[in-house]
Amino acid sequence: MTPRPxxxxxxxxxxxxxxxFFVGLVLLPLALTVILSFHAxxxxxxxxxxxxxxxxxxxxxxxxxxxxxARTLRIAALTTLICAAxxxxxxxxxxxxRDPWRSIFLLVIIGPLLVSVVVRTFGWSMLLGSQGLxxxxxxxxxxxxxxxxxTETAIVxxxxxxxxxxxxxxxxxxxxxxxxxxxxxxxxLGASHFTALRRVVMPQATLGMLxxxxxxxxxxxxxxxxxxxxxxxxxxxxxxxxxxxxxxxLNWPLGATIAIIVLAANLCIMLAYNRMVEARAxxxxx
Amino acid sequence: xxxxxLERVSKxxxxxxxxxxxxxxIEKGEFVSLLGPSGxxxxxxxxxxxxxVEPTKGRISLDGRDIxxxxxxxxxxxxxxxxxxxxxxxxxxxxxxxxxxxxRIPQAERxxxxxxxxxxxxxxxxxxxxxxxLSGGQRQRVAIARALVIAPPVLxxxxxxxxxxxxxxxxxxxxxxxxxxxxxxxxxxxxxxxAEALSISDRVVVMESGRMTQVDAPYRLxxxxxxxxxxxxxxKTNLLAGTWRRGxxxxxxxxxxxxxxxxxxxxxDGTPVTLSIRPEKILLCDAGAGRLDGRVASRFFLGSQWxxxxxxxxxxxxxxxxxxxxxxxxxxxxxxxxxxxxxxxxIADNAAAA
Amino acid sequence: xxxxxPVALIFHILVLTFVxxxxxxxxxxxxxxxxxxxxxxxxxxxxxxxxxxxxxxFVASFWNSIWLATLSAxxxxxxxVPAGLAISRYTFPGRDFLNAxxxxxxxxxxxxxxxxxxxxxxxxxxxxxxxxxxxxxxxxVTPYVLRxxxxxxxxxxxxxxxxxxxxxxxxxxxxxRVTAPMILPGITGGWLLAFINSxxxxxxxxxxxxxxxxTLPVRMYMYATESIDPMMAAVSALMIAITAVAMLVLDRAFxxxxxxxxxx
Numbered sequence: 061m062t063p064r065p066x067x068x069x070x071x072x073x074x075x076x077x078x079x080x081f082f083v084g085l086v087l088l089p090l091a092l093t094v095i096l097s098f099h100a101x102x103x104x105x106x107x108x109x110x111x112x113x114x115x116x117x118x119x120x121x122x123x124x125x126x127x128x129x130a131r132t133l134r135i136a137a138l139t140t141l142i143c144a145a146x147x148x149x150x151x152x153x154x155x156x157x158r159d160p161w162r163s164i165f166l167l168v169i170i171g172p173l174l175v176s177v178v179v180r181t182f183g184w185s186m187l188l189g190s191q192g193l194x195x196x197x198x199x200x201x202x203x204x205x206x207x208x209x210x211t212e213t214a215i216v217x218x219x220x221x222x223x224x225x226x227x228x229x230x231x232x233x234x235x236x237x238x239x240x241x242x243x244x245x246x247x248x249l250g251a252s253h254f255t256a257l258r259r260v261v262m263p264q265a266t267l268g269m270l271x272x273x274x275x276x277x278x279x280x281x282x283x284x285x286x287x288x289x290x291x292x293x294x295x296x297x298x299x300x301x302x303x304x305x306x307x308x309x310l311n312w313p314l315g316a317t318i319a320i321i322v323l324a325a326n327l328c329i330m331l332a333y334n335r336m337v338e339a340r341a342x343x344x345x346x
Numbered sequence: 347x348x349x350x351x352l353e354r355v356s357k358x359x360x361x362x363x364x365x366x367x368x369x370x371x372i373e374k375g376e377f378v379s380l381l382g383p384s385g386x387x388x389x390x391x392x393x394x395x396x397x398x399v400e401p402t403k404g405r406i407s408l409d410g411r412d413i414x415x416x417x418x419x420x421x422x423x424x425x426x427x428x429x430x431x432x433x434x435x436x437x438x439x440x441x442x443x444x445x446x447x448x449x450r451i452p453q454a455e456r457x458x459x460x461x462x463x464x465x466x467x468x469x470x471x472x473x474x475x476x477x478x479x480l481s482g483g484q485r486q487r488v489a490i491a492r493a494l495v496i497a498p499p500v501l502x503x504x505x506x507x508x509x510x511x512x513x514x515x516x517x518x519x520x521x522x523x524x525x526x527x528x529x530x531x532x533x534x535x536x537x538x539x540x541a542e543a544l545s546i547s548d549r550v551v552v553m554e555s556g557r558m559t560q561v562d563a564p565y566r567l568x569x570x571x572x573x574x575x576x577x578x579x580x581x582k583t584n585l586l587a588g589t590w591r592r593g594x595x596x597x598x599x600x601x602x603x604x605x606x607x608x609x610x611x612x613x614x615d616g617t618p619v620t621l622s623i624r625p626e627k628i629l630l631c632d633a634g635a636g637r638l639d640g641r642v643a644s645r646f647f648l649g650s651q652w653x654x655x656x657x658x659x660x661x662x663x664x665x666x667x668x669x670x671x672x673x674x675x676x677x678x679x680x681x682x683x684x685x686x687x688x689x690x691x692x693i694a695d696n697a698a699a700a
Numbered sequence: 701x702x703x704x705x706p707v708a709l710i711f712h713i714l715v716l717t718f719v720x721x722x723x724x725x726x727x728x729x730x731x732x733x734x735x736x737x738x739x740x741x742x743x744x745x746x747x748x749x750x751x752x753x754x755x756x757x758f759v760a761s762f763w764n765s766i767w768l769a770t771l772s773a774x775x776x777x778x779x780x781v782p783a784g785l786a787i788s789r790y791t792f793p794g795r796d797f798l799n800a801x802x803x804x805x806x807x808x809x810x811x812x813x814x815x816x817x818x819x820x821x822x823x824x825x826x827x828x829x830x831x832x833x834x835x836x837x838x839x840x841v842t843p844y845v846l847r848x849x850x851x852x853x854x855x856x857x858x859x860x861x862x863x864x865x866x867x868x869x870x871x872x873x874x875x876x877r878v879t880a881p882m883i884l885p886g887i888t889g890g891w892l893l894a895f896i897n898s899x900x901x902x903x904x905x906x907x908x909x910x911x912x913x914x915t916l917p918v919r920m921y922m923y924a925t926e927s928i929d930p931m932m933a934a935v936s937a938l939m940i941a942i943t944a945v946a947m948l949v950l951d952r953a954f955x956x957x958x959x960x961x962x963x964x
Contacts, residue, residue, distance in 0.1 A: 089816030183722025250448035282809035
């Protein structure tokens with residue numbers, strides 16, 4: 061569609077009210093939070109009207125926080141890796157199915173996206189608990205019971221479950237764009253199934269996989285419900301840390317600092333992704 | 347023994363029979379077209395030869411070797427897909443080199459052969475472009491180069507020209523024939539376009555709902571269609587249903603009380619028959635001077651020729667006459683129709699009047 | 701020709717098991733007659749569903765969430781449709797900015813939005829009211845509606861609108877009689893997606909709900925951190941059922957794969 065060159069007034073009249081609302085409820089609160097992160101804090105008197113960098117310094121020097129950040133990154137990276145390892149082949153398998161199976165299974169794989177994270181996490185806490193199905197199965201097979209709940213394993217398992225659709229969707233979309241005959245063309249030129257996959261299908265799926273990976277990584281690193289319900293008190297991640305600072309410690313400036321760091325990291329990832337997509341588009345578009 | 351032969355090849359999808367008992371023998375260097383309307387099984391037949399679809403029954407052999415169940419990557423046939431199926435993330439040169447790479451051809455030879463193949467399809471200047479930067483006709487030629495560079499014993503073309511516009515399609519027909527003559531590769535082309543099939547093939551195989559109904563040289567196919575379907579599918583024709591009358595001196599078909607003379611094989615008196623006469627075999631003359639009188643219902647000027655529909659006692663007849671540079675009879679004027687009896691053909695299969 | 705081999709099918713079955721296991725276990729445990737989280741081995745019971753409906757907090761939260769989702773999805777449509785028209789139909793200074801602004805809640809973690817709202821409300825003294833909660837949810841769900849509206853508008857055949865104009869329809873009539881009906885599937889799909897996203901939202905809501913406005917996911921989260929009994933499974937099963945119904949409606953009407961896949 062070629063947008064109609066037009067006056068300034070009409071589009072702003074249309075979008076103006078919404079824009080005002082969004083400025084007031086997105087940009088303003090974010091700006092206030094950035095300012096808040098520089099406010100000094102005193103445990104007995106609360107937020108001070110003096111400004112300081114001490115929260116940022118504390119967060120990047122204190123081993124306690126660094127450990128939580130390291131854990132957050134580790135868990136997010138592991139989740140991303142596993143999601144890719146499961147999601148990419150699954151998307152490929154789905155794309156090779158015939159309808160109606162293809163639509164049905166696609167629905168089953170991406171449908172849970174619409175089920176509340178609390179519900180899904182609760183399901184995993186039942187499966188992974190000391191008396192859960194997984195432990196019962198292990199005992200049936202003659203293994204000793206393992207403690208899974210309240211470990212990083214539990215968090216990763218549930219996060220993979222929550223994030224899998226975000227990996228399947230972009231890879232599936234990328235594979236949909238691929239002419240199914242392209243793979244057949246590679247076979248007729250002498251490529252084995254594996255070579256055709258590696259040389260022809262994978263390069264097409266890569267962009268979808270990268271896009272999926274960034275979404276999964278970003279969402280995992282800021283996930284709240286899963287670590288809050290499956291990590292217990294000790295295993296904090298960035299989001300649960302912010303929650304505790306705000307609603308338990310009541311140290312809002314410190315909480316704001318961590319939230320801003322999470323946001324900045326997220327935006328960096330998105331920017332890097334856009335750069336990469338553009339570079340790639342330039343390469344193939346010429 | 348033919349170079350490529352299909353013996354009683356069938357393909358069933360569930361209860362649906364896509365291809366039924368196809369027998370075909372193709373000689374080395376031949377250009378054969380599989381012609382038919384969509385859903386007639388021609389593409390399935392091609393895909394079975396390529397190894398992309400496994401036949402339910404029958405045997406396919408190439409140069410004396412049974413390839414019925416061989417994997418497509420072991421057959422070494424060149425395939426040009428309807429969608430071209432170029433690798434979108436590879437340049438033109440990389441696309442063409444792919445098959446050579448799979449054959450582990452050394453780099454130097456590979457480069458040389460890619461260069462030759464691109465020269466053959468006149469795309470040398472486009473080696474470093476990506477498929478999406480090319481026009482439809484250029485992509486088409488990349489697909490041909492990619493299929494030919496591996497020096498396949500047989501080249502398979504699946505509706506190769508259907509994605510091109512009319513003018514380009516005509517150019518590519520000649521181009522395709524030129525390349526095929528030059529390389530000498532045995533070629534099988536699937537098409538639903540009868541003009542395309544007639545113009546470039548040595549032989550045309552007509553397929554109808556999964557079966558082969560006629561295999562002939564283009565000229566013979568046009569002049570002696572074996573049934574009503576083929577006579578109307580291949581070119582335009584006038585079909586007339588009537589009853590066969592055997593007289594002493596002359597025999598012919600009686601239609602609406604008129605006896606149309608035609609030399610024909612032995613047919614019993616009183617048999618219902620269908621006659622076919624091509625529009626360009628009918629001549630317009632003055633009313634009363636021909637074999638049949640009529641009135642011009644409409645006329646269309648097509649540039650090189652005029653197309654008439656003429657109302658006659660036998661029904662509407664289509665007539666085409668070459669443009670001689672002067673104006674022919676106007677709409678509404680009475681005319682006579684004449685033809686040589688040899689051009690009025692009896693169609694063997696009189697059941698399927700199209 | 702495109703068939704998955706046995707290895708692929710086994711892999712597929714394992715993935716399906718993984719995806720469905722937690723949902724299936726919830727639905728099974730919800731019917732247990734026992735007092736602990738256990739599979740209903742000795743018959744099925746509805747006692748925990750009855751317990752949910754007899755629990756005033758859960759019932760109140762459920763209605764809170766329904767109202768919240770309905771209002772925020774509807775208001776999101778009110779913002780998104782004109783915004784979508786402006787962005788897709790006009791070139792004007794600030795167009796890219798507007799587009800980025802309206803879609804920004806998709807890339808800002810909900811956690812960050814939550815603390816940002818909390819700060820704003822604390823400063824302006826707007827704590828705990830339902831209206832402000834609705835406002836925050838509008839922010840979160842508007843991008844979903846906008847994306848589907850934009851997709852619907854860009855997929856629209858403009859010549860139908862031009863035909864209406866040549867037949868004598870004014871600009872507003874053209875929108876009402878031609879454009880709106882053509883983008884209606886996109887709007888409805890967007891509304892449902894917005895409803896579901898609002899209904900399920902936890903991370904942001906947890907910061908901005910007050911005891912009087914607690915939503916169902918927040919209530920469930922609070923309940924799950926304190927005690928775990930089969931009532932939690934019963935509530936979860938109900939939520940799965942509601943989502944499944946919404947999903948089926950979405951799928952029948954527009955094709956869920958199209959809506960969800962079109963998202964990213």
